[in-house]
Amino acid sequence: QERSLYHDLGETAGIEQLMEDMLIYSLEDPRIRHHFENVDMIRLHEKLVEQICEISGGDCVYSGDDMVTSHTGMNLTNTDFNALVEALQRAMDDSNVSVRAQNRLLSLLAAMHGEVVGH
Numbered sequence: 001q002e003r004s005l006y007h008d009l010g011e012t013a014g015i016e017q018l019m020e021d022m023l024i025y026s027l028e029d030p031r032i033r034h035h036f037e038n039v040d041m042i043r044l045h046e047k048l049v050e051q052i053c054e055i056s057g058g059d060c061v062y063s064g065d066d067m068v069t070s071h072t073g074m075n076l077t078n079t080d081f082n083a084l085v086e087a088l089q090r091a092m093d094d095s096n097v098s099v100r101a102q103n104r105l106l107s108l109l110a111a112m113h114g115e116v117v118g119h
């Protein structure tokens, strides 16, 4: 029986930390910080935690909007996408998430690329 990704990410407390650090790194990154101006970061953090918890196998239900709706009008590019992935990778390194678990989460996000970029 394979351990759940949710467990390997540190369960809810671990995911809360990861998403906080990812958002802080994103706000520090001049390539993408402008996208987060005027965004309710508390709400965004809450929705991201729910979503990552759910897709990693935790007992959570995502209550936010679908990915196309959430990102429509931002005209996000591959560069934006990669910058956010980098922010997440740094956050996961900081939290000592295993490379295997990092890759599992990144592949779940890669599957959403088409719903996020170019809308």
Ligand code: HEM
Pocket (backbone or CB within 6 Å): 032, 035, 036, 039, 040, 044, 047, 048, 051, 063, 064, 065, 066, 070, 071, 076, 080, 081, 082, 084, 109, 110, 112, 113, 116
């Ligand atoms: C697979 C990649 C991504 C995932 C899983 C994701 C996930 C989410 C989620 C769950 C929300 C909240 C939706 C809601 O409010 O109901 C959201 C909103 C948002 N995302 Fe993403 N996102 C991704 C990529 C990106 C990228 C690349 C950027 C910009 C660099 C970005 C910028 C934003 C912003 C600014 C919002 C807030 C929109 C608003 O409240 O007005 N996202 N995203």
